[in-house]
Amino acid sequence: MTQATTKTVRAGLNRDRVLRAAIELADREGLAALSMRRLGNELGVEAMSLYNHIANKDDMLDGMVQTIVEDLNARVGPGGGADAQSDWVTAMRTRILTARAVMLQHKWAPGLIESRSSFSPPLVAYYEGVLATLRAGGFSYDLAHHTLHALGSKAIGFNQELFNPVGAGDSQPDVDIEAMAEQFPHLAEMLADVVHEGPETTIGWCDDQTEFEFGLDVLLDGLERRRTGATRRK
């Protein structure tokens, strides 16, 4: 065996390697730090070399999302199995919370998924699984369709929230609760009433696990009621 040359250490650059490195860099330093020059540097190569493996930066960002969702699909499977037939709520809940776990590992992914309209095959495959689960649970296509819309980004494990309870340690602990009480009496009273001691496992703002699951369960309950016809709202 001639074993090639030792310079293979630096070689082997291909699309997948580029995408994995980009994902790792974004995980580590955020999406803003992901420039072509910076990524090239990370891979020991000039920025322009990357263009041999990706079409352009947009293509790279799409590829990053695609890679992550492929990994997610491998974890959740095709959906619509026996578990969904006997209890679609639990099956859906498990699927969505798995997606959420993946998104928590790549906090830049939700923003990226939302900001680009590209609906790649892995993303379609994920939603096919959601739909298969709904159908196994007895949903009509019409109600399943509404459900996909109602779940929105929650179906794939994230929830962009806006309400960021002040004092949650995030660089603004000096909230003037006195002055706030005058202008925003209800918010001030709520903050005094509700103790927020949850861990910092958030996507974006104050979207912690408990709150995510609360919102998800309200939706799932409401959808189940509509499926069984318990809600006859015109």
Add this chain to the structure above:
Amino acid sequence: MTQATTKTVRAGLNRDRVLRAAIELADREGLAALSMRRLGNELGVEAMSLYNHIANKDDMLDGMVQTIVEDLNARVGPGGGADAQSDWVTAMRTRILTARAVMLQHKWAPGLIESRSSFSPPLVAYYEGVLATLRAGGFSYDLAHHTLHALGSKAIGFNQELFNPVGAGDSQPDVDIEAMAEQFPHLAEMLADVVHEGPETTIGWCDDQTEFEFGLDVLLDGLERRRTGATRRK
């Protein structure tokens, strides 16, 4: 009256004028087209002049959101009035659909609101109104707090959806439904089953009015059931 000089035509540049012009430019050509040089051009001034009225671009983006939400607050009022006391669901529904109408006029706003953590006074004031409405409707602070999380960005009128039904005219009408049926049988069947003829009044993707209201109503129904104790889920 000396009436000053006629050069006042171009003068009068101030923070509000800059923000209004930025909003108008973003409405017209999208957020990507909003560069400092471009905006300066629009106002008949060098880009660097803008820095006399705003601290930097981030400050300007914050100001744009702030301006819009101030206008929204003027339209919806403080919340928690007699209407909320007699029927909080309808009061909330009206408030949220008004917010949605504003967001539809400034389609770049949702993305901007989500992407920055700045929680400006007008935004806090809007949520104070949401909370006041919930309290008037008989919510405990604890349930109201969960509700704010559960509503998420829906509370202020938008909903980032991911499911973008192909064939909705949006530059990808050439979907190979044959090939799709093999890989994604449920999605293909649903598309065949559900006719999507809604107007193009969407924020982002396929988030049209009907679907937005469906998801909102599922949530409001579920929340009302929790408020009255109809749902006793541990």
Add this chain to the structure above:
DNA sequence: ACCTGAACACCGTTCAAGT
């Protein structure tokens, strides 16, 4: 087939200089 270096057309922003 893959990588490089220089260059282009853009950014946001600083700074010294004008009035």
Add this chain to the structure above:
DNA sequence: ACCTGAACACCGTTCAAGT
């Protein structure tokens, strides 16, 4: 007090040239 012009340190990307 407000505006300007040149400059700086970045972008993504093109292109001709190397091996």
